[in-house]
Amino acid sequence: MSFPWAKEYKPANDFTKWVDEKLPLPRLVYNAVGAGYPVPRNLNYMWNFGVLAGFCLVLQIITGVVLAMHYAANAEVAFATTEHIMRNVNWGWMMRYMHANGASFFFLALYIHIFRGFFYSSYKAPREMIWLLGVVIFLLTMATAFMGYVLPWGQMSFWGAKVITGLFGAIPLVGEPLQIWLVGGFAPDNAALNRFFSLHFLLPFVIAGVVILHIWALHIPGSSNPTGVEVKQESDTVPFHPYYTAKDGFGLGVFLILYAAFVFFLPNLLGHADNYIEANPLATPAHIVPEWYFYPFYAILRAFTFDFVLSAKLWGVLAMFSSILLWFLLPWLDRSPVRSGHYRPLFRKFFWFGLIPCMAVLFVCGGAPAEEPYVMLSQIATAYYFIHFLVIIPIVSSIEKPEPLPYSITEAVLGSDKDAVLGENTTPAT
């Protein structure tokens, strides 16, 4: 579905006409990300990050395929082939730094994209399916990033793999056999490294598939916008191309400048020096931490230090997984009919003074050693995190008095809807 005023694809010549009749792929692209997709005219730069995340996925696939041409997934040589890429392979250092920092920038884009969704309630009807698919993409990306970090077979790779696969051991009864099955041995070794490589190569293409579903689901209701008011008429929208291809292109340029600064001047800033020591199953690094993008969830994992019916370890594992899984419930937890945080005074306060500081505390605690005050801080922040989604959001959405909404996107942009240029197919205002 699209709006009735969406421009129709018209093949420019006999050849494109011939292609359109046999396989309307150019038509599909034109309607998806071309002039045939009408988009709200008032999108701000927060709406750039979906495209940026998609760009990062392509970047990771290209640099990853290149790296796989030089890397060997065998515990004997994995560390050495990683160094071989860094020292011997033409431009290998650049490909590896692009890939390693590309993962960080992918997560940066994803986090901004997700928190944009939280603030503007992008998960609400009729866009629940887009949101659900987005959470699936995030989970798949986390799994892929984790397995990719194991591949250089450094100390952090090995011990990260051991700690994370050890999480499955916390499950009652089946935990230990499941863990042995997952790593193909009693501890991560060649079998684990090989299967992680295989899956690390496969999953990005699965992610690409889910991204296509995500965009497909997006094109049914059309993009959301900062007012949260649905598109009513032609004057509320502009064609994706050239308006948003240009805006996304500008955003991409800024994003790439920052990315290049990391790749070329700070390539190891986001990594850990311990990962330049080859994996040693007999010596644990003094301070095991995951990559920065897992810090908040790692803090939740470690926040549970006391037994209560279940063991502390199992509580930590359950809390870490459910901290993301509960995002699946968000469309039904938030009952407010108003979408945008701009018109929700109470919701907005809890977002800026509750959720954001809570995530910041979890982020800091996740990267800190497991000692006070970080343990207590991560316990408080973990408690707030769950209360925010499971208690505050439902209560706020039922007691809050939203501020008045603009009549239309056009009114929000121009101050009045009187001068709206009405297309011939405009739906009458209701």
Add this chain to the structure above:
Amino acid sequence: MMADTTVPADGVDRRDFINIAAVSAAGVGGLAVVFPLISQMAPSADVLAESTTELDVSAIEPGQSIKAVFRKQPLFVKRLAPQEIAAANAVDASSLRDPQTLAERTKEGHGDILVTMGVCTHLGCVPLGAVEGENKGEFDGYFCPCHGSHYDTAGRIRKGPAPTNLEVPDYEFTSDTTITVG
């Protein structure tokens, strides 16, 4: 000749039978294919073949530990000094998170030899304390630096997030000075 298409009195015709038989056969076939696909991920024969380790414990001095490798994981073998045995026995075992006495964690006649996995039961890090000079934690046994679990001289969890004592693997004394683990 025409096939008989009338439904017999019991309501089950030939077509139902063929449907159920075909779907069942395909289902069993599908499961038969899935089993090897899942099983291939379990430890392979060469990994399982490395599953026993033999060790000579005669050279370990009282109060000293050695670090060995068992199933590609660290194994701690410690000869307890008399004061370490006394410290372990001075605690009421039933007050512990994972109640076990030192005697239950050692072999009869070899009460001073403590064999444990060097794998923290929290998330699998290698605890410190098996090597001279390392931090032994608040209970003078082992200390896991990852998330701060403290084990006592009998390798029992005393403080921190680990749920159970350091695992004592299956082993036996094959002579007075040799153990076989696994």
